[in-house]
Amino acid sequence: MNKIYGYVGKIARINLTDSTVTEVSTFNYVPKYIGGRGVCNKIFWDEVGPGVKAFDPENKLIFMTGPTTSTGIPTGGRSTMCSISPNNLPEQYCWSGIGGWFGTMVKFAGYDGFIIEGKAPEPTYIFIDDGKITFHSAKELWGMLVHQTQKKLEEILGKDVNSIVIGPAGENLVRNASITTSNDSVAAKAGFGAVFGSKNLKAISVRGTGKVQAGNVEKILKLHKTMGKPIGKTNPIQYKDSFAPRPHINFPVPGGVKEGRVACSYGCNQHCNLILLDVKAGIGGNEKGRTNVVNKCVGIYAYQMIEDSGWTPQMSFNTPQNDYAGCRFISGDGFTPDLSDPAINEGFLDRQLGDIVNYWDGDYDRGNVINDLCTQYGIDRWDVIIWYMSWLAMAKKEGVLDDIDFGLGMEIDPSSEEFMKRFLEMIVYRKGYYGNIFAEGMARAIRTLGMEKYGKTIYTGRVSQRTGNQQIIPISLESAWGHCCHWAGRGFQGSNDITCWLPIAIELMTSTRDAQTNTHHHDSFDYYLEVRNDPCHNPRVASSTIFNEHCAELKESLMSCEFQLPQIFDKDIESEMFEAATGIKMTHEEIYLAAERIKNLFRAILIRNNGRTRDMEVNEVYPILTYPDADGRTVSWEDFNHLVDMYYEQRGWDKKTGWPTRETYERLGLEEVADELEAIGKLPEK
Amino acid sequence: MSNTEQKYGRHIVQYPADVSMCAGCGTCEAVCGLIHDGVTSPSIKRIFLVRDTTMTEDMHKIYSCQHCVDHPCYNACRRKDSAMCLDEETGIVYVNQENCIGCRQCWKACPFEPKRIAFNLDKPRKALKCDLCRTRPEGPACVEYCQVSCIGLSDQPMPGKEEKNE
Incomplete structure (x- = not known):
């Protein structure tokens, strides 16, 4: 094969137990596993067997960039981490995405990623300095808050250093502890901050001054013009007298609100982060107790929660005339729709109000x-x-x-x-x-x-604005795998309808955590029209689910973000990004095959390490679906299982066990995975 | 003509935050490296984004060559007119890297802090300085590709305003 651009070629293996560093070639894993989460899956499959718990020294935390990272390709600045999650119930292999400048700097420092192994004998931080990795005592940092830690590391190592750090929550093994970058981007949901804490790892700092060569500069420049529509929209600081980040959150603020939008990572063109300037600090802050706060999706609900978020089909589905990237409408930074679109007469823009909570x-x-x-x-x-x-x-x-x-x-x-x-x-x-x-x-x-x-007490204060009825939802708000409802049709952000929450339930089912940080469901509007009456018996719901799952794999393997992908009427976008980064041409079908490979390897890890079966996952995800959604709809056990049957069938997974068949593994170039699973009796019977 | 215009030639300016706040994405630096050198690198750029998320409104600062009319960097170059060159027509001082010996005299002469001249990864490291993409018909790439139009040229009006950037 000709030279592969976009990667710098090395993955560092960093052992905290004995303070050693070795290097692994990235090309052991790419382009077959693309990068990011794909490479993490392969390393984890090869290196971490069953029986390991989240806080065991034998657990590994794998950090990977993707081929787009550091190339300047829009949204490519993100990175991913994989490990056993302490915040899952039960603990299972999991992932977490993160923005910031850290991943980009790791690559400029000469590494596509690193594997953290073992446990340090005392509080430690790691410094990656242009190809040289060293271990340092973090006794002075232990106990510090996140911003204090970032500042102290800058003082010690220099302003040109970027760090990911944990705060007291991670140190104290709080199961939902986060890891935070210098611009307050976090890897949070999987609780990997506590994995850092369990390894006595307070921070990882990096200085990178090297270069990254992409495969096709012209294509990168073109992507800048086509991915971030409209390029060049100004970003003035807004001065407002009320806080109104969504239609259902709006209240006056004495003294006013000062807000703007900031990027989450290198090359970001989406600017979904809402920064609120000069606000009251919770702890620390400047001499006046003030600070700036960055909000993404969820933070805004701390300000007011009288009403759940509403939904329009337009937020999840697209038409050729109204074709937007990913989750622009969820960021509150949507476009003015083209009102000549005939889909509008079919409910495309109809706002469906959220429940009063x-x-x-x-x-x-x-x-x-x-x-x-x-x-x-x-x-x-x-x-x-x-x-x-x-x-x-x-x-x-x-x-x-x-x-x-x-x-x-x-x-x-x-x-x-x-x-x-x-x-x-x-x-x-x-x-x-x-x-x-x-x-x-x-x-x-x-x-x-x-x-x-x-957990099971019913909250009687919730009313559907769609049906006028009191809603029945348990106070646990729990969906599956130790996580709470998210775009689940009930609970939090529970206003999407069955065309949306049903595939999301399947996506959650095959996951190990809330999957909605990378799998907000998207499809074309004709999907919505076609499936809405009887979704459980329409194979298009299964194929749409698989499409979205593959998009999610690509977002965190290529490296992009939830706000950019998928682009429903530009299905070649992932191939274009991959080619721009690496110089390798892949068709839409080829790159989606790679995504399928990554998904099936994730599945194999769950089957081998965590005993995943159909019974386990259907029973995990189904109970919350028995509570009525905002329209009063539920799904029966039989209907849901019918949909699961269709989904497994399309996936090439055995309907009885939920396990991929040997043919499926072999079609994806995973023969050795099939062999290992067969040896332990975890391939379905023929 | 203002004092600023007398002292400095046409140059890149960062707009006030109430016109457009820098989002900190670094696209300006990235496209600078891509257009000129075909790579991205913190070491290979001619425009400098200094990120700061502390309590200021202009959180992220963007610096580039102001194109001083008296061009001290050009004057200080040991290989003047061979390494550091002057385009008489536009007044733009630019670097001919093949002839740069990395002596850093231009850097020392730059009156600004932070310095507006960088050094690449070659051995010896060679000077990099904004030339306003002088051979590019579209003009400076950083301005063209800025995702939020928070930078522009000093002789052009700010977005939504009539007056020139100062």
């Missing part, structure tokens, strides 16, 4: 304080805002907290800034009985407290 009223300071605390402690905002807070609000109103005293010296009230400060401090520092319980994450906390009362 009545959790907490608008409070700008509280929202900023909570978001800042999450950043500074290094804990997943999602779990804090959507799970702890919503649960507290519902549980309190239903009276199930009446006999609980958290020992915080004040009444339980998630709408209170002061209460949330004390509550988060209790969790992050594992203070007392309840601090230790909630530090295990909501899924485990609910089970410890008692599932019947603290």
